[in-house]
Amino acid sequence: MPADNIEPxxxxxxxxxxxxxxxxxxxxxxxxxxxxxxxxxxxHFELTxxxxxxxxxxGTGKALSAKHIGLMINLEKMQTSRALAKMINKALxxxxxxxxxxxxxxxxxxxxxxxxxxxxxPMVLAREQDLLSILSEDERGQLKQIMDKLFSQSKAIxxxxxx
Amino acid sequence: MPADNIEPxxxxxxxxxxxxxxxxxxxxxxxxxxxxxxxxxxxHFELTxxxxxxxxxxGTGKALSAKHIGLMINLEKMQTSRALAKMINKALxxxxxxxxxxxxxxxxxxxxxxxxxxxxxPMVLAREQDLLSILSEDERGQLKQIMDKLFSQSKAIxxxxxx
DNA sequence: TATTGTTATACTCTATAACTATA
DNA sequence: TATAGTTATAGAGTATAACAATA
Numbered sequence: 269m270p271a272d273n274i275e276p277x278x279x280x281x282x283x284x285x286x287x288x289x290x291x292x293x294x295x296x297x298x299x300x301x302x303x304x305x306x307x308x309x310x311x312h313f314e315l316t317x318x319x320x321x322x323x324x325x326x327g328t329g330k331a332l333s334a335k336h337i338g339l340m341i342n343l344e345k346m347q348t349s350r351a352l353a354k355m356i357n358k359a360l361x362x363x364x365x366x367x368x369x370x371x372x373x374x375x376x377x378x379x380x381x382x383x384x385x386x387x388x389x390p391m392v393l394a395r396e397q398d399l400l401s402i403l404s405e406d407e408r409g410q411l412k413q414i415m416d417k418l419f420s421q422s423k424a425i426x427x428x429x430x431x
Numbered sequence: 432m433p434a435d436n437i438e439p440x441x442x443x444x445x446x447x448x449x450x451x452x453x454x455x456x457x458x459x460x461x462x463x464x465x466x467x468x469x470x471x472x473x474x475h476f477e478l479t480x481x482x483x484x485x486x487x488x489x490g491t492g493k494a495l496s497a498k499h500i501g502l503m504i505n506l507e508k509m510q511t512s513r514a515l516a517k518m519i520n521k522a523l524x525x526x527x528x529x530x531x532x533x534x535x536x537x538x539x540x541x542x543x544x545x546x547x548x549x550x551x552x553p554m555v556l557a558r559e560q561d562l563l564s565i566l567s568e569d570e571r572g573q574l575k576q577i578m579d580k581l582f583s584q585s586k587a588i589x590x591x592x593x594x
Numbered sequence: 595t596a597t598t599g600t601t602a603t604a605c606t607c608t609a610t611a612a613c614t615a616t617a
Numbered sequence: 618t619a620t621a622g623t624t625a626t627a628g629a630g631t632a633t634a635a636c637a638a639t640a
Binding site for chain 1: 447457566592
């Protein structure tokens with residue numbers, strides 16, 4: 269290795285310490301929280317995150333189209349299609365004909381799917397509460413408000429920078 | 432246009448509406464915030480998230496070992512090694528011999544790496560401020576405190592459930 | 595022509611572990 | 618024996634687009 273000319277140890281005037289950089293900290297937090305939830309639905313049943321989410325929103329018993337499901341959990345049609353196929357394979361979901369539009373079907377949980385949901389949902393919600401239990405009532409309210417604000421601001425920034 | 436604005440009526444006794452499920456909302460927020468930052472370091476220079484983070488922590492000019500870098504940004508040694516290799520290829524980083532331990536090297540930014548950092552860091556920090564500008568001073572303080580609490584709680588839960 | 599959903603394909607990420615060279 | 622780092626490899630996840638059936 270030739271001793272390439274090395275620039276002096278100049279701090280850039282703008283310091284960027286990851287430990288105080290909000291997007292980084294948010295990613296660390298999200299990753300940890302996600303893992304702690306995933307522990308439950310991958311440990312007790314072998315579900316992926318997509319499958320778990322689909323199970324959750326179908327847990328009401330209502331039949332929904334693939335498109336509707338994708339919209340509810342922000343999933344591309346291709347990913348939705350694949351996750352649904354796997355769940356049909358595992359007999360967690362069945363397809364029902366949609367008489368009003370033969371291009372699509374309606375998806376609903378089988379009795380086994382419902383059973384899994386009834387077992388899983390309380391455990392997952394308990395873990396959520398366990399997480400949030402560290403916060404006071406006030407803090408929970410603040411958190412909700414702050415997250416909503418940040419989310420719309422983040423969306424606004426992206427739209428704006430794309431025009 | 433789907434004319435069915437039909438809301439689910441049949442809730443199971445434990446309701447799990449993704450829109451009010453904290454881990455889900457956190458994931459949505461993190462994803463949006465991450466994307467809005469990535470827009471900058473992938474758009475202006477072709478960096479991955481790992482590469483951007485390494486650039487950021489080396490921005491002080493200080494030389495660090497691969498292990499040290501991995502610890503600072505929570506990256507496995509394998510991923511660290513690969514990201515560093517790519518950055519050496521792009522001439523953003525050079526290896527310097529570590530005389531005290533010949534198993535490892537010290538990594539530091541090249542003059543080009545420093546130049547990229549000096550251009551990128553202010554843009555990224557500006558975007559962070561743009562995001563946070565939607566919050567009041569109070570809210571920013573609350574956010575920091577709440578995130579710290581949630582992070583340690585999340586870690587505590589995972590440790591606990593693994594024993 | 596547009597929309598719903600499926601399939602193909604290529605690409606990126608990740609996780610595990612074997613391997614080397616030092617210590 | 619343990620540690621720093623590299624390389625191999627397989628699996629998971631993602632993105633783009635072509636496609637069939639229906640509207």
